[in-house]
Amino acid sequence: MNAPNMAKFKPSDEQLSAARSLMMAMAHRDYVTPIVTAYQTDILARHRWPKAAKWAEIGAGREGHEEWMAQPILNPRDTYLLGEVDFAQYMDECRNAQAAAKLVTESPDHCPKLVAEDLVWKAQRALVNAMKPVTGLEWGDITRGTMDQTRKYIDLSLKLLAPFVGAAEQILSAQQQIEGAGATSASSPRRSRPRM
Numbered sequence: 038m039n040a041p042n043m044a045k046f047k048p049s050d051e052q053l054s055a056a057r058s059l060m061m062a063m064a065h066r067d068y069v070t071p072i073v074t075a076y077q078t079d080i081l082a083r084h085r086w087p088k089a090a091k092w093a094e095i096g097a098g099r100e101g102h103e104e105w106m107a108q109p110i111l112n113p114r115d116t117y118l119l120g121e122v123d124f125a126q127y128m129d130e131c132r133n134a135q136a137a138a139k140l141v142t143e144s145p146d147h148c149p150k151l152v153a154e155d156l157v158w159k160a161q162r163a164l165v166n167a168m169k170p171v172t173g174l175e176w177g178d179i180t181r182g183t184m185d186q187t188r189k190y191i192d193l194s195l196k197l198l199a200p201f202v203g204a205a206e207q208i209l210s211a212q213q214q215i216e217g218a219g220a221t222s223a224s225s226p227r228r229s230r231p232r233m
Contacts, residue, residue: 066153076134085109089120
């Protein structure tokens, strides 16, 4: 869109709604992520669980593998390395921490951080689709590039729409009206172990 067209630009209701939804999803993710990461990290630090025995067999003979096996699992991204019993205990403690933090999901088996990330992804996709009449691009077009290019496209779309979106109070009021009109929440991804 060139400069003369920018002066004439008036976003559609769909574009404004998509931008508001994405902004709210991002704010929710930014609120939830540090809470979940903190309790997951705390649980792992307290227990210092070892990696499951099957990982010793898979990497046997590789240089540095014994040292790697001796290190406890301290990063939530590495919980797929836990043994079955340790993983079950980790999940129980995460559910308890989730409840204590009052982070509500459709099921206690749904990780609030993953739910929030999924909502952002869905809202990004809705924004891209809403912007198609302006940009001519669809989700598949922008995701063929790098993640950085996708991020830049979404950021530029938000910057274009931000002056039209309104203040935080207006966004919350508009969202409450949408929810009151019968919009349903997105389904939540289950927290599960990756298959090996």
